[in-house]
Amino acid sequence: MSARVHAAAAGRAAALGLALSALGAAACGRPPEPAPAPPDRLLLISLDTVRRDRLVPYGYPRPTTPELDRFAASAAVFDDAIAQSTNTAPSHASMLTGLYLHQHGLDQNGRLLPPGPPTLAEILAAAGWRTGAFVAGAPMRVAVSGLDRGFEVWDDEFDGWRRDGRATLDAALAWWRGLGPDEPAFLLLHLYDAHGPYHPPEDSLGRFSSADRGPRLWPIPDYQQLRGADGRPLDRLGDYADRYDDLLRFLDDLVAEAIAAADPARTVVVVVADHGETLGERPFPLDHGARVVEEQIRIPLLIAAPGLAPGRVGGTVETVDLAPTLLGLLRIQAPPGFDPAGFDLGPLLRRADRTAAGERPAFSTARTEPRSLETGGMMLRRRELIHAVRGDRWKLVRLPGLEGPIERLYDLEADPLERTDRAAAEPAVRAGLARRLDRWLALARRQPPPPERELDAELRRQLEALGYL
Numbered sequence: 260m261s262a263r264v265h266a267a268a269a270g271r272a273a274a275l276g277l278a279l280s281a282l283g284a285a286a287c288g289r290p291p292e293p294a295p296a297p298p299d300r301l302l303l304i305s306l307d308t309v310r311r312d313r314l315v316p317y318g319y320p321r322p323t324t325p326e327l328d329r330f331a332a333s334a335a336v337f338d339d340a341i342a343q344s345t346n347t348a349p350s351h352a353s354m355l356t357g358l359y360l361h362q363h364g365l366d367q368n369g370r371l372l373p374p375g376p377p378t379l380a381e382i383l384a385a386a387g388w389r390t391g392a393f394v395a396g397a398p399m400r401v402a403v404s405g406l407d408r409g410f411e412v413w414d415d416e417f418d419g420w421r422r423d424g425r426a427t428l429d430a431a432l433a434w435w436r437g438l439g440p441d442e443p444a445f446l447l448l449h450l451y452d453a454h455g456p457y458h459p460p461e462d463s464l465g466r467f468s469s470a471d472r473g474p475r476l477w478p479i480p481d482y483q484q485l486r487g488a489d490g491r492p493l494d495r496l497g498d499y500a501d502r503y504d505d506l507l508r509f510l511d512d513l514v515a516e517a518i519a520a521a522d523p524a525r526t527v528v529v530v531v532a533d534h535g536e537t538l539g540e541r542p543f544p545l546d547h548g549a550r551v552v553e554e555q556i557r558i559p560l561l562i563a564a565p566g567l568a569p570g571r572v573g574g575t576v577e578t579v580d581l582a583p584t585l586l587g588l589l590r591i592q593a594p595p596g597f598d599p600a601g602f603d604l605g606p607l608l609r610r611a612d613r614t615a616a617g618e619r620p621a622f623s624t625a626r627t628e629p630r631s632l633e634t635g636g637m638m639l640r641r642r643e644l645i646h647a648v649r650g651d652r653w654k655l656v657r658l659p660g661l662e663g664p665i666e667r668l669y670d671l672e673a674d675p676l677e678r679t680d681r682a683a684a685e686p687a688v689r690a691g692l693a694r695r696l697d698r699w700l701a702l703a704r705r706q707p708p709p710p711e712r713e714l715d716a717e718l719r720r721q722l723e724a725l726g727y728l
Contacts, residue, residue, distance in 0.1 A: 297590035298565050299443035300526035301383070304514055305354075307347060307396055308454040308547060309532040311340075311559040313507055321467055323507040326515035327530065333563050334528070335608050337572045340560035341621035341649065342534045343579055346548045347398040348372075349624070350533035350578065351406055351449075355379045357582035357599025360624045362704055366644060367626050368398040368548075371405035376596050379582045380409025380445060386591055389444040393431035395422040396451035410447070423460075424452040424513045432520055448517055452510055453536070455483040455545060457502035463509040469497035476544050483545040496539040503538065524565055527588050531578070532558040540676055549628030551647035551656055552677055556623045564588045567608055574615025575651070577622070580604050600702065620692075621649045622699050627659055637665060648696045653685075655692035666693060 311317045315324045316331035343353040344360055352358075352365040355378045360366040364373040372378075380390045391412035397420035398404065407413035414430055431448045438444050459466075473496035485493045485502070493499065518528055535555045536547050547555050560576070563569070567588070579601030586593055587605040607615055625645040643659035652672050658665040668682040668689045682689045 295566060296525075298525050298527045298588065299388075300521060301445040301529075301585060301589060302517065302521045302526055303354075303445070303447045303529045303585075304517055304531070305351065305447065305449045306453065306510060306514075306530065306532045306559070307449065307451045308534065308536050309507065309510070309559065310535040310538075310554055311532070311557055312554070313504060314559055316561070317559060321504055323467075323504050324511040324514075326511045327561070330515070330518055330528075330530070330563065331561055331569075333523070333569050334530075334561040335563070335567060335569060335572050335613070337560040337562075337576055339573070339575045340531070340558050341575060341577050341623060342532070342556050342558045343577060343623055345534040345551065345555045345623070345625045347396060347533050348404040348406065351399065351404075354531070354533075354578050354581045355406065357579050357597075357601045359579060359600050359622060359699070359702065360644075361700065362600060362702060364704070365404065365406075366624065369403050371403070372408065373405075374408075376598065377594060378409045379585060380447075382409070382586065382591060382594060382597065383443075383445045383589075384409045384411065385594065387443065389438055389442050391431070391434045391444070392447040392449070393427050393434070394447075394449040394451075395424065395427040396449065396454060397421065399449055421451050421454070424450045424510060425460075427451075428513050428517060432517070435520055450510055450513060453503065453506045455480070455536075456485060457483070457499060457506055458485075459502055459505035459509055463505045464502070465505065466508050467501045467504040469501055472497035473500070474539060476539060478543060480543070480546050496544070499545055500538055503536070523563070527562070527564040527585060529581070529585070530559065530561045531581070532560075534558065549626050549645070551623045551625045551645055553671070553675065555625075556621075556647070556649075562588075562608070570613060572604075572608065572613045574607075574613075575619045575621050575649075576604060576615070577601060618651050620695050620699075622696075623647045623649070637661070639665075646696060646700065648692050648699065650692070653688050653692060655682075655689060655696060657693075657696060668692070 313319050313323055315322060315328040316336055342350050344350040346368045348368045349360050349365050352363050352372050353360065356363045356376060363375065365371065384390050390410045392407065392410045393414045399406065400415045401407045401413055412434060427450060428448065431446060435446050475494050476496055479494065487493050514530060521528055534547055535558060537544055537552060537554055540554055541552065579599060583599045583601050583603040584605060587603040607613060627639050627641050627643055627645055638661035640659040640661055645656065645658055647654060647656045652670060654669045654671055656667045666682055666689060667680045668685055669677040670681055
């Protein structure tokens with residue numbers, strides 16, 4: 260039975276249960292209890308470049324996120340959430356549309372989201388909701404993403420290529436607290452501080468310090484290169500990992516402040532990352548965006564909602580599930596034309612057993628950047644994309660080779676760092692996943708191709724400095 264059929268069946272069962280409860284109450288001579296009002300506030304906190312395995316709720320021993328850990332005690336914590344892209348704007352486009360990159364059309368940073376099926380913000384705005392987004396990184400600027408569809412406020416007013424998290428949060432909370440008490444509202448808060456270069460605020464720098472500075476890193480991307488207090492270049496993993504953890508601790512306080520401003524009795528709160536980061540796991544460290552490796556696609560996802568029991572959620576989910584799930588939790592009827600590739604996870608969240616039945620394949624996409632890939636000397640088509648399909652154990656990565664697709668197969672149970680290609684040793688597994696990937700790529704495009712546009716010189720410089728162009 261498909262996941263959609265499971266969801267429909269669960270919805271019919273829930274409706275039947277409510278009807279029987281009402282009949283029982285009537286038979287006892289008492290009026291049925293009114294159903295609680297649906298939530299009328301949505302707070303979506305997007306943490307740019309945040310790895311799940313560096314967060315306390317996911318088992319990290321350092322106290323990087325004690326506040327998020329407290330929030331996790333009241334939330335559904337997803338153990339295996341997969342990002343659809345390791346680039347910022349495409350990942351957010353999938354969150355807001357419920358579509359994969361080759362469906363919504365924004366497949367790389369620097370391209371605009373084409374017109375097409377409605378976004379989450381457009382649907383809520385049409386239902387009378389106030390909508391505001393406060394973003395902190397250059398890839399999310401309207402001029403290079405077009406992600407503002409449906410938002411009455413899209414605040415990307417900052418100098419340079421990033422905005423400090425404190426300034427972003429203050430602007431967002433000023434808007435949030437200025438809403439009328441009865442106004443339904445959606446706030447998207449995008450925090451960019453964990454993105455390199457790792458420059459924690461002065462009062463956060465040095466919270467974590469490794470006794471062992473770890474192995475030497477090389478090559479370090481230009482935008483990531485740091486110097487110590489003595490002016491000498493930093494080149495050890497510990498130098499960078501400590502600062503990354505300092506930034507997570509800084510972000511943790513901001514997240515706690517944002518959540519504290521939301522009334523839990525009426526607000527759905529989501530904390531999610533758009534993608535992760537490679538630290539020292541493989542060549543070309545301290546980077547993301549051009550690979551579909553586990554530390555970049557496996558992300559934190561936590562959802563709290565009125566009436567939703569907290570706890571861990573097993574089984575694979577994807578960020579394309581966010582839009583349909585949030586509409587379900589808010590009890591907003593999706594309009595004609597909204598046909599997401601993702602699933603409403605509400606029925607799963609309401610079950611006693613919160614592990615999805617059966618294996619669900621997950622799909623991710625990245626830009627092609629040969630310098631950060633080990634290609635064995637094979638040439639790649641730079642304007643095409645890398646695709647991956649991931650099951651519970653096996654993962655197939657398809658690279659756009661100059662002479663045809665290059666497929667690599669990894670056994671995630673035996674080889675979680677994806678160091679050994681098993682494609683030749685497991686031809687049947689490779690062929691099965693390749694067919695799944697082909698079927699996925701054949702999904703109908705829901706939007707026209709992204710428009711080509713000439714970036715202004717400053718935006719181009721900013722995106723180039725971040726390694727995106």
